[in-house]
Amino acid sequence: xxxxxxxxxxxxxxxxxxxxxxxxxxxxxxxxxxxxxxxxxxxxxxxxxxxxxxxxxxxxxxxxxxxxxxxxxxxxxxxxxxxxxxxxxxxxxxxxxxxxxxxxxxxxxxxxxxxxxxxxxxxxxxxxxxxxxxxxxxxxxxxxxxxxxxxxxxxxxxxxxxxxxxxxxxxxxxxxxxxxxxxxxxxxxxxxxxxxxxxxxxxxxxxxxxxxxxxxxxxxxxxxxxxxxxxxxxxxxxxxxxxxxxxxxxxxxxxxxxxxxxxxxxxxxxxxxxxxxxxxxxxxxxxxxxxxxxxxxxxxxxxxxxxxxxxxxxxxxxxxxxxxxxxxxxxxxxxxxxxxxxxxxxxxxxxxxxxxxxxxxxxxxxxxxxxxxxx
Ligand SMILES: Nc1ncnc2c1ncn2[C@@H]1O[C@H](COP(=O)(O)OP(=O)(O)OP(=O)(O)O)[C@@H](O)[C@H]1O
Numbered sequence: 001x002x003x004x005x006x007x008x009x010x011x012x013x014x015x016x017x018x019x020x021x022x023x024x025x026x027x028x029x030x031x032x033x034x035x036x037x038x039x040x041x042x043x044x045x046x047x048x049x050x051x052x053x054x055x056x057x058x059x060x061x062x063x064x065x066x067x068x069x070x071x072x073x074x075x076x077x078x079x080x081x082x083x084x085x086x087x088x089x090x091x092x093x094x095x096x097x098x099x100x101x102x103x104x105x106x107x108x109x110x111x112x113x114x115x116x117x118x119x120x121x122x123x124x125x126x127x128x129x130x131x132x133x134x135x136x137x138x139x140x141x142x143x144x145x146x147x148x149x150x151x152x153x154x155x156x157x158x159x160x161x162x163x164x165x166x167x168x169x170x171x172x173x174x175x176x177x178x179x180x181x182x183x184x185x186x187x188x189x190x191x192x193x194x195x196x197x198x199x200x201x202x203x204x205x206x207x208x209x210x211x212x213x214x215x216x217x218x219x220x221x222x223x224x225x226x227x228x229x230x231x232x233x234x235x236x237x238x239x240x241x242x243x244x245x246x247x248x249x250x251x252x253x254x255x256x257x258x259x260x261x262x263x264x265x266x267x268x269x270x271x272x273x274x275x276x277x278x279x280x281x282x283x284x285x286x287x288x289x290x291x292x293x294x295x296x297x298x299x300x301x302x303x304x305x306x307x308x309x310x311x312x313x314x315x316x317x318x319x320x321x322x323x324x325x326x327x328x329x330x331x332x333x334x335x336x337x338x339x340x341x342x343x344x345x346x347x348x349x350x351x352x353x354x355x356x357x358x359x360x361x362x363x364x365x366x367x368x369x370x371x372x373x374x375x
Contacts, residue, residue, distance in 0.1 A: 039073030114246035121261020123230035126282035136335035137351035143222035155189025162331020254302030278313035316350035
C-alpha cells in the first residue's frame with residue numbers, strides 16, 4: 001500500500017462528501033470492497049436500485065475527490081446493490097435495448113460503429129478464443145477493431161493476446177487501450193482483482209463495466225467486441241441492458257447442454273431487444289493431426305440446427321484443433337500465426353457473415369473501414 005494511502009485515510013477523505021441524507025460518506029457504512037494497490041484505489045458504494053441515479057453523483061464526486069489525493073494514480077468507484085434484497089430481474093433504473101446508460105454524460109462509445117457482445121450461456125465453450133480470432137479476422141478485412149474483455153470472473157484476454165503490464169493513462173486520465181496484433185484491447189483483468197470481483201452481483205458488474213467503457217480512450221473504431229461473462233444471469237442481463245449494443249453473437253459447442261444454455265442466452269438478449277447476429281459453433285468437429293480424419297466428438301451440426309430452430313443466422317463453425325489451443329496459450333492467436341490456413345479461412349467467413357448480419361439488422365450500420373489511427 002502506498003505510504004499514507006491506507007483504509008482510514010481514504011475513509012476520512014470520503015467524509016468530506018455527504019450522502020443525499022447528509023451522512024458523511026466515509027462513516028455511512030456503505031463503502032465496501034476497498035482495495036489499494038500502489039496508487040490505484042477501487043471501492044464500491046452500496047445502494048439499491050431506487051437510489052442508483054441519485055448516488056451516481058456521489059460516486060463521481062468520490063472518484064474526483066480521491067483522485068486529488070497525493071500519490072493517487074487511478075480511482076475506480078462503483079455503485080453496488082449487493083447488500084439489498086434480491087437483485088430485480090429488470091432493474092428499474094435501466095432502459096431496455098440499445099439505450100445509453102442512465103447518466104447524462106456524453107456517450108463514451110460515440111466513436112464506435114458497432115458494439116457487439118460475444119456471449120455464451122455456458123463457460124469454457126471458447127467464447128474468448130472466438131472473440132479474439134473474430135476480431136483479428138475483422139481487422140484483416142480492414143476494420144478497426146477493439147476488444148473489451150468484460151469476463152470479470154475469468155479474464156483471458158491478456159493471455160490470449162500476450163498482453164503484459166498495466167494500461168497507461170492518457171490525457172484526462174483516460175486509459176489508453178493496449179495494442180496487440182493491430183487490435184485495441186482492454187481487460188477487466190488488468191484493472192480489477194478477479195478474486196474480489198467473484199462476489200460482485202449484476203448491478204455492480206454493470207456499473208464497473210460501463211465505467212470502464214467510459215474510462216477507456218477507444219478513439220474511432222468500426223467494431224468493439226465485448227467478451228461477456230459466461231452465463232445468462234442478472235450480470236449478463238444488466239450488462240446487455242446498460243450497453244449500447246448493435247447486436248449479440250452466441251458461441252456454443254454442438255453439445256445439447258451447451259445448446260440449451262445458448263438458447264437461454266438468445267432469450268435473454270431478445271428480452272432486452274438486442275438483435276441476435278448469429279450463432280458460432282465452436283469445437284464443431286475434431287481434425288486428427290495424425291490421420292487427418294474428422295471426428296464429431298460433441299455431435300454434429302447441433303448449433304446449425306438450433307440456429308434454424310430459433311430463426312437466427314448460423315455464422316459458421318470452427319473445428320477443435322490442437323493448433324488453436326496451443327496458439328491461444330502463448331498469446332499468438334492462430335490468425336496471427338497462419339492467417340491463410342483453414343482456421344484463418346473459417347474465421348474470415350464468420351466475420352463476413354457477421355458483417356452481413358449487421359447490415360441487415362434494423363437500425364445498425366454496416367461498419368466500413370475508417371481511420372485506423374491510434375487513439
Ligand atoms: N476450437 C478450439 N480448438 C481447440 N481448443 C479450443 C478451441 N476453442 C477454445 N479452445 C480452448 O478451450 C479453452 C477454453 O477456451 P476459452 O477461454 O476461449 O473459453 P471461454 O468460453 O471464454 O471460457 P470461460 O467461460 O472460462 O471464459 C482454452 O484452453 C482454449 O484454448
